[in-house]
Amino acid sequence: SAPVSVPELAERVELLAIERSSGVNGRVLIVEDDAELAEHYCLVLSAAGIEAKSLTDPRRLMAELYSFQPDIVLMDVQIGDYSGVTLARLIRFESRWLSLPIIYLSSEDDRDDQLEALSKGADEFLVKPVSDDYLVRSARIRCYRARQLSDLMNRDSLTGLLKHSLIKQELEKELARCRRFGHLSSVAMIDLDYFKQVNDTWGHRYGDIVIRALANLLRNRLRETDMIGRYGGEEFMVVLPDCSVQAAADLLKSIGESFSELVFAVGEKNFQVTLSAGIAGVNEFPSGAEALEAADQALYQCKHEGRNGVAI
Ligand code: GH3
Numbered sequence: 001s002a003p004v005s006v007p008e009l010a011e012r013v014e015l016l017a018i019e020r021s022s023g024v025n026g027r028v029l030i031v032e033d034d035a036e037l038a039e040h041y042c043l044v045l046s047a048a049g050i051e052a053k054s055l056t057d058p059r060r061l062m063a064e065l066y067s068f069q070p071d072i073v074l075m076d077v078q079i080g081d082y083s084g085v086t087l088a089r090l091i092r093f094e095s096r097w098l099s100l101p102i103i104y105l106s107s108e109d110d111r112d113d114q115l116e117a118l119s120k121g122a123d124e125f126l127v128k129p130v131s132d133d134y135l136v137r138s139a140r141i142r143c144y145r146a147r148q149l150s151d152l153m154n155r156d157s158l159t160g161l162l163k164h165s166l167i168k169q170e171l172e173k174e175l176a177r178c179r180r181f182g183h184l185s186s187v188a189m190i191d192l193d194y195f196k197q198v199n200d201t202w203g204h205r206y207g208d209i210v211i212r213a214l215a216n217l218l219r220n221r222l223r224e225t226d227m228i229g230r231y232g233g234e235e236f237m238v239v240l241p242d243c244s245v246q247a248a249a250d251l252l253k254s255i256g257e258s259f260s261e262l263v264f265a266v267g268e269k270n271f272q273v274t275l276s277a278g279i280a281g282v283n284e285f286p287s288g289a290e291a292l293e294a295a296d297q298a299l300y301q302c303k304h305e306g307r308n309g310v311a312i
Pocket residue numbers: 191192193194195196197199203204205206207208211232233234303307
């Protein structure tokens with residue numbers, strides 16, 4: 001068979017890793033005023049399993065970033081009256097979009113113009129016309145890299161759950177959504193019981209296994225739309241959209257029971273762990289921080305009443 005070049009081999013290995021990583025191939029926002037071209041890019045990417053959305057009106061850019069949460073942005077250099085360079089600057093004004101890859105689709109290959117755009121926040125250029133195959137393969141690789149980086153920044157490495165600052169932001173956003181759409185949502189604080197003893201008796205390695213087990217249980221039992229964070233060491237925070245306090249308490253009670261039934265084996269010996277949870281209604285407070293405070297107080301009450309339970 002024909003020899004394979006090193007770059008080709010590298011790309012194959014990369015693509016293999018990407019395919020194994022998950023079923024999701026990424027999410028691409030296309031900012032392009034040529035509606036026909038935008039539609040074409042969307043179709044090509046969608047056919048390759050990449051979620052793609054086009055935006056022809058740049059005034060909706062920031063709103064679209066928030067709602068669509070793309071892994072990368074493919075941007076035309078000139079969108080109607082707007083310069084893509086200006087739009088990149090606008091995106092970079094917000095710290096949460098600092099690491100979002102912005103890739104220009106440009107028919108310009110003037111190096112000075114490209115450098116000017118890079119200095120304003122763009123990351124790279126694809127020179128038009130871009131072949132369908134090249135568009136798909138480069139989008140896939142860039143989405144994968146972007147996800148790796150954002151996971152590193154936003155997710156806790158032991159559990160894969162959202163980090164402290166992120167889950168708190170999600171709570172504030174959920175409060176805003178409650179006000180906008182009028183649904184009731186809940187927030188739960190969960191804390192493992194007597195966890196210091198687990199570490200002291202079985203060692204930190206087993207302590208970590210317990211923390212991971214609870215993270216997996218929460219992922220399995222909660223809804224796709226629920227948000228789960230590792231608030232601190234053995235403390236977890238869950239935001240449950242469109243879920244009343246009573247429904248949340250019933251759910252957490254059931255999850256707590258399942259958790260208490262897990263048997264952790266250390267050689268010939270076994271141990272079990274319980275959890276306590278405090279719940280509060282997000283809508284009942286003027287801020288997410290205050291709702292969280294209430295959930296924390298309920299948790300404290302639960303601990304006070306003997307642990308292994310749920311309090312409102
Ligand atoms: P309570 O029922 O009142 O919550 O008692 P507790 O022992 O769980 O509470 P305490 O806050 O005294 O102890 C929490 C322990 O969790 C102490 C700390 O060593 C342990 N811990 C925190 N983060 C981790 C972690 O990432 N891995 C492991 N193995 N242990 C952790």
